[in-house]
Amino acid sequence: MIVVTGASRGLGNAICHRLAAKGERIVGLARSIEGLAFDAVACDVGEFASVKSAARQVKGFGEEVTALINAAGIASMNLAVMTDAATVERLIQTNLMGTIYCCQQFAPLMMRKKNGAIINFSTVAVALALKGESVYAASKAGVEAFSRSFAREMADFNVRVNCIAPGPIRTDLLRGISDAQIEKITAQQVIPKAFQAGDVCDLVELLLDARADSLSGQILHVGGV
Amino acid sequence: MNRDEALKIVRELVESALNGKVNATDEMPLIGGASALDSMKLVEVCLALEDIADERGFEFDWTSEAAMSKSRSMFRTVATLAEEFAQQSQVSA
DSSP: OEEEESTTSHHHHHHHHHHHHTTOOEEEEESOOTTOSSEEEEOOTTOHHHHHHHHHHHHHTTOOOOEEEEOOOOOOOSOGGGSOHHHHHHHIIIIIIHHHHHHHHHHHHHHTTTOEEEEEEOOHHHHHTOTTOHHHHHHHHHHHHHHHHHHHHHHTTTEEEEEEEOOOOSSGGGTTOOHHHHHHHHTTSSSOSOOOHHHHHHHHHHHHSGGGTTOOSOEEETTOO | OOHHHHHHHHHHHHHHHTTTOSOOOTTOBSSSTTOSSOHHHHHHHHHHHHHHHHHTTOOOOOSSHHHHOSSSOTTSBHHHHHHHHHHHHHHHO
16 A cells, blocks of 8 residues: 555645556545545644544554655745745645654554655755745755655665655646746756656656665656756 | 553563563663664564554554653653553553
């Protein structure tokens, strides 16, 4: 069973559909789970108690959890000095704390079996130090640092931890961002093209594959930086 | 589950984690510099306790604030971990 956070929208939803189509058993986590085409548990990743409750419910399914994909995330593109305190807190709480909470609560389900893979999500905004994304990038830089250290903690339990850092992918997360802005960012990538959700799904599949057993503690930049 | 039964379980798990090379006493510290267990071994003990709790129909929560707090952590000694394990079995019963 693969647990995917942020399952109702954007990349998380695309990942759920891709893996379900491959025959994987998916349990999606999202604040709103109505109408999802796969098993789902209501969860606000920014709330520790909610994550703990979701982990308890997933454990109750009695099936082996083989992977956790932390795709839940929010964005707010603005200058730091123009970002209100509530938005700063929400970004850190959902993106960073949410990832940490989910890793804390779901990793033991894989550690017990000495088998598993965790995929966290960062952004190209960290490596490129993008203007207007400082708070968002800070939350994701925390995810990268956490993932690298957490990978070492998990290594003894044969649980791999990696991080995918996409560039701008056209999802709900980027509504309000113009094509010109996206082109400006993608132009800075090694492969200067706009990648799609499907490309990220490909990378997820790659990281979940047994042939990726040698990969842990890595930050994979979609398009390269 | 009473305290003595919990103590027996925790002692056995700790000794097993240490490959049977050390006898676990009640006052053996489980965290800090004096602990014979490294943090990964301690996690293994917790996972095993969680499994035993599942078998016996209760939930063992080792990630609570009480577990993590340094001053009143359940991991101070073999005895404190056993006390917490026994207590959680009684709360859930």
